[in-house]
Amino acid sequence: MTCPHCGNSTTDDTRFCPSCGAPLKQTAYCPNCGAALPDGAPNCPNCGLPLTPGGASGYTGGFQTAPAPSAQPRSRLVAAVLALFFGAFALEDFYLEETSRAILHLVVSIFTGGFGGMIWGFVNAIRLLRRDITCDGRGIPLKDFDF
Secondary structure, three states, X not given: OEOOOOOOEOOOOOXXXXXXXXXXXXXXXXXXXXXXXXOOOOEOOOOOOEOOOOOHHHOOOOOOOOOOOOOOOOEHHHHHHHHHHHHHHOHHHHHOOOHHHHHHHXXXXXXXXXXXXXXXXXXXXXXXXXXXXXXXXXXXXXXOOOO
């Protein structure tokens, strides 16, 4: 890699130029699968994860030198089953890592004697089965089921 400011030659894993100290451009990686991302890509070319408008994973000059650990997608069917059978306990929201929503769900359930939580869980199950809920709390698309 060559420094764009002073022209000094450096190794590919160098973050800053050893001669002038200028930051060197690094490769951005997908937060979902860890694949290298081309600049300006709207989606990850490997897993299809939608990226932020700032380009490849929002890369605007910061450094991410190693791929992010691969996060496994959550199952839509498991979340729907949890919502149907354990809706009063907000297990589907905890499973999808929607912690704030899960806590609110639990508070509603407690103040309504479990009835409000069961209705909330039933509605979440329908939304999951209709594919209205597309991502978990981490922003990773849910794994679909095939019947």
